[in-house]
Amino acid sequence: MKIDRNHLIKAHTDLEIIQMLDNLRIQYDLSIEEFTEGIVSRRNYSRYLNGEVRMSFTILAALLKKINLSVSAFSYYVLNTMIVTYNHEFEFLNHLTNRQYKEAQKIYEQKIHGQQLHTFLADKTIPAGFVYLEYKLNKISFEKGRNTLINTYPLNEVLDRILITEDDIMSLYFYTKFANKEESLRIAQFVYDLLVSNKRKNFAIHVEEAQYIAYMIALEILYKYYEQIKNGKKHFEMCITRALDFDRRARVGNYNLFILEPIYKYAKSQNCKDLDLVIYYYVTALLAADKDLAFSEPFELHKEDYEQYLTYLQDDKYLEMEMYGGLINNDYL
Amino acid sequence: MITYEKYISVLDDLRIDHGLTVEELCEGIISPRSYYRYLNKTSVITMDILHQLINRLNLNLGNVAIYGIHFKSEDAGVTRFIFRVHNKSYHDIKPIYERVLKLNLSNRVAELCLNTFIYKYQKDVNEITADEYREKLLLIYEEVKDLHKKDIRIVLIYISLIEIGENVISYAEIADLILEIDFRVESMYYFFALDRALRLSVKANVSNMEKYRRFLKHAKMIFDYFYIRNIMMNYSLYIAYEKYKTNEYYNEDLYKHLTNAIGIYGKPLINEIFYNVGEVFKINAKDFLVKETKKQIERSYIKLI
Numbered sequence: 001m002k003i004d005r006n007h008l009i010k011a012h013t014d015l016e017i018i019q020m021l022d023n024l025r026i027q028y029d030l031s032i033e034e035f036t037e038g039i040v041s042r043r044n045y046s047r048y049l050n051g052e053v054r055m056s057f058t059i060l061a062a063l064l065k066k067i068n069l070s071v072s073a074f075s076y077y078v079l080n081t082m083i084v085t086y087n088h089e090f091e092f093l094n095h096l097t098n099r100q101y102k103e104a105q106k107i108y109e110q111k112i113h114g115q116q117l118h119t120f121l122a123d124k125t126i127p128a129g130f131v132y133l134e135y136k137l138n139k140i141s142f143e144k145g146r147n148t149l150i151n152t153y154p155l156n157e158v159l160d161r162i163l164i165t166e167d168d169i170m171s172l173y174f175y176t177k178f179a180n181k182e183e184s185l186r187i188a189q190f191v192y193d194l195l196v197s198n199k200r201k202n203f204a205i206h207v208e209e210a211q212y213i214a215y216m217i218a219l220e221i222l223y224k225y226y227e228q229i230k231n232g233k234k235h236f237e238m239c240i241t242r243a244l245d246f247d248r249r250a251r252v253g254n255y256n257l258f259i260l261e262p263i264y265k266y267a268k269s270q271n272c273k274d275l276d277l278v279i280y281y282y283v284t285a286l287l288a289a290d291k292d293l294a295f296s297e298p299f300e301l302h303k304e305d306y307e308q309y310l311t312y313l314q315d316d317k318y319l320e321m322e323m324y325g326g327l328i329n330n331d332y333l
Numbered sequence: 334m335i336t337y338e339k340y341i342s343v344l345d346d347l348r349i350d351h352g353l354t355v356e357e358l359c360e361g362i363i364s365p366r367s368y369y370r371y372l373n374k375t376s377v378i379t380m381d382i383l384h385q386l387i388n389r390l391n392l393n394l395g396n397v398a399i400y401g402i403h404f405k406s407e408d409a410g411v412t413r414f415i416f417r418v419h420n421k422s423y424h425d426i427k428p429i430y431e432r433v434l435k436l437n438l439s440n441r442v443a444e445l446c447l448n449t450f451i452y453k454y455q456k457d458v459n460e461i462t463a464d465e466y467r468e469k470l471l472l473i474y475e476e477v478k479d480l481h482k483k484d485i486r487i488v489l490i491y492i493s494l495i496e497i498g499e500n501v502i503s504y505a506e507i508a509d510l511i512l513e514i515d516f517r518v519e520s521m522y523y524f525f526a527l528d529r530a531l532r533l534s535v536k537a538n539v540s541n542m543e544k545y546r547r548f549l550k551h552a553k554m555i556f557d558y559f560y561i562r563n564i565m566m567n568y569s570l571y572i573a574y575e576k577y578k579t580n581e582y583y584n585e586d587l588y589k590h591l592t593n594a595i596g597i598y599g600k601p602l603i604n605e606i607f608y609n610v611g612e613v614f615k616i617n618a619k620d621f622l623v624k625e626t627k628k629q630i631e632r633s634y635i636k637l638i
Contacts, residue, residue: 017380027515028483054379057340068442068484071340073519080517084558123391163350167391249422251562251597281596287629288562288592291585298636306630306637313595313623320600322424 015051020078021063022049028067035066079205086118093121093170096129097213098254101136101296108133120205124171128153132174136296146178155183159190166204169194173213176220185229188221195242212255215243223262236266241332248323254293256285261299268302276308277326280318283309341371341378344386351390358389411436411447412521418450419525420563421457421602430454445473446486446522449493463497470494474501485514485522492529504533505541508548516555524559527552531571535613542578549575566593570610577614588625591618 025035036045039062047053061071069077083090088111095104108130117126128149135145153175158168176187191214193199204210218239226232243259260282267278283306286299312318348358355365362385370376410429417426433451438444449470456466470493477487478501488510491502507530516523531552534545549571556564566589573586587610594606607618630637 015381017384024515024518027518028481054381056377056379057383058377060380068440068486069518070440070443076520077515077518080520084517087558120391161350163347165392249425251420251422253560253562256562256596284592284596286632286635287626288566288589288596289634290589291629291632293634295634298634300636300638303637310623310626313626314619319595319603319619322599323597325599 015049017060017078018048018051018055020081021060021074024067024069024074024077025063030066035063039063039066082119088112089117089119089121089126093125093129094253096133097170097173097216097258098293099295099297100293101133102294104129104133105137120165120167121170122167124153124158124167125174128171128174132177135177142178149175149178159186162200163203164194164200164210166206166210169202169204169210169213169217173217176217181225181228184221184225188218188225191218191221196238208250208252209255211246211250212252212259215239215246216255216258219243219259219262223266237329238332240266241327241329244324245328245333248328254285254289256281257289257299260285265300268305274326276312277318277321277324279305279309280312280321281324281327340383341374344383344390345372347387347390347392353390358386362386362389411438411443414454415447415450415525416521418454418457419528420561423454423458426454442477442480442484442486445477446489448473449490453493467497467499470497471499474499482510483514485511485519485526488514489522489526489529492526492533495533496529504530505544507533508544512548512551516558520559524555524561524564527555528564528567532567535571535574542575545575562593563597566590566597569593574613583614584621584625585629587614587621588629591622595622 025032032042032045036042040048040059044053048055057071060074064071064074088107092104092107092112095101095107112126131140131145131148134140135142140148153171155175158172161168172187172190176184179187190200194202195211195214195218202210202214219236222232222236222239226236229235240263244263247256247259260278264278264282266272267275272278283301286301348355355368359365359368363382367376368386371378410432414426414429414433417423417429430451433447436444436447438447452461452466452469455461456463461469470490473490474494477490480487482488482491482502488507491507494501495504495507511523511527511530514523516527531548534548552568552571556568569586569589573583573590576583576586591606591610594603598606610616610618610621
């Protein structure tokens with residue numbers, strides 16, 4: 001199997017951008033005369049629309065002002081159009097990170113395999129995600145997956161980055177699944193620089209999703225290695241606090257499940273004093289997700305914790321608690 | 334607002350971060366000389382050239398806007414502020430609030446819309462009274478009433494007014510506007526407008542169920558792009574409400590609403606939610622939660638060990 005890293009992301013042409021702009025003009029019920037008055041002649045505007053003349057940035061900004069939009073807002077509009085049009089590429093990623101491998105496989109086979117990719121996930125995330133998918137579907141062995149990524153994934157290049165895009169962080173998530181201890185610890189340092197020390201910056205379009213994935217990487221590595229590294233327990237507990245603090249602000253998707261799962265396992269194994277709070281939030285998260293979600297790997301829950309949970313539901317101490325109250329250690333924020 | 338100069342300077346920052354020389358960035362697109370002319374503002378770049386250069390870095394215009402917002406303080410906290418006010422997530426809002434108070438936005442519609450969020454926050458934390466809130470919103474209304482309505486920020490202003498009983502526009506008209514407006518433009522405002530409009534519908538005791546269903550269907554499509562647990566929590570309530578009104582089985586949707594609520598809110602909001610659910614569905618919300626949990630624990634993805 002070969003990962004093709006030469007997917008070219010199709011840039012929007014000037015003409016496509018102008019058409020999107022004109023689409024907005026129509027949505028705002030403006031005639032071409034009203035839209036262009038005082039900025040360009042009607043004739044020149046038509047020439048932009050026909051692709052005869054290319055539009056400058058300053059003209060674009062002036063036209064946008066007519067409909068009370070900034071260039072940033074327009075940039076997002078162009079971006080959203082791309083996301084909506086090629087949403088399957090994001091869905092593929094979401095299913096994979098959400099452990100819904102059969103759904104990911106379906107999207108891959110129907111919409112990605114053999115097709116040109118169009119989003120910023122094209123370069124590293126989708127190819128690396130595909131390797132992970134094949135491994136999870138038992139089509140390739142762990143060693144085969146690891147070897148493929150070693151030969152194709154630019155780990156050093158990614159770990160050198162200061163401005164981190166989703167393609168960096170999402171693809172790193174898949175690489176982490178195959179990483180050895182030495183690589184894992186390098187990745188953990190990278191994620192630490194992004195989440196804690198701010199030496200690296202989250203530059204992703206989907207800022208929150210990228211941040212969640214970074215926390216998922218960190219928790220996974222720390223859960224695996226905390227006993228083997230210096231101050232591992234402290235690092236893990238700091239990561240728990242920060243991940244929960246982030247989730248109480250962002251509240252995006254089902255990512256809380258994947259954050260709370262290792263926390264639950266850790267709290268259970270250590271018999272932490274706050275185990276009751278962890279159980280409360282973990283089980284609540286499990287039950288608040290869509291009941292029909294087809295996770296390929298189930299979430300484990302001890303029967304006695306479920307019985308406890310039923311009593312917590314009748315106790316105002318839990319019901320009236322602020323989100324993750326008692327689990328956030330302010331010393332770590 | 335991110336300006337032309339900022340886009341170019343951001344592009345150059347990114348070039349350096351990606352370890353590319355000017356020649357490498359420009360190869361096959363423009364000459365290095367042209368690039369320097371853009372950078373020195375002696376010439377204005379066209380959109381397609383800018384796009385091609387950004388794409389060479391495997392990025393797009395959105396990344397550049399993000400860079401401006403997060404690292405060059407272009408946004409100055411507006412997004413974070415309105416997100417928190419919408420979700421009533423106030424535990425860390427103070428510095429963001431103080432920052433947006435000092436802002437002077439050049440875009441009047443954006444400024445007025447932001448002001449409605451500022452006043453909403455001030456009312457929520459008792460900095461102003463409900464009457465003062467009303468007065469301030471009515472003043473904003475005077476300024477926007479003759480403006481084009483197909484702007485989601487204007488719609489949000491109208492929604493704020495309907496929420497306090499100032500029916501300057503009908504609920505049906507709001508619903509029609511939301512269905513008509515392109516959600517890709519100012520999308521965050523769009524998601525919040527949709528969420529608040531749906532919330533209004535429960536209070537408004539909607540009679541036209543067919544239209545309400547269409548609206549819900551549209552909301553589902555939109556929320557799939559913007560999966561925030563608060564919004565999904567509300568959405569489950571709207572679905573449960575629709576089923577309740579048509580005598581369909583609503584337990585699972587209501588349960589989803591309540592489990593999300595207890596995972597997100599503490600006192601006093603959770604008690605408000607329990608109370609409202611009790612009033613609308615004629616049940617004891619806490620008893621319902623326990624009873625339903627015993628059924629809901631049987632899920633394919635939960636493995637009891």
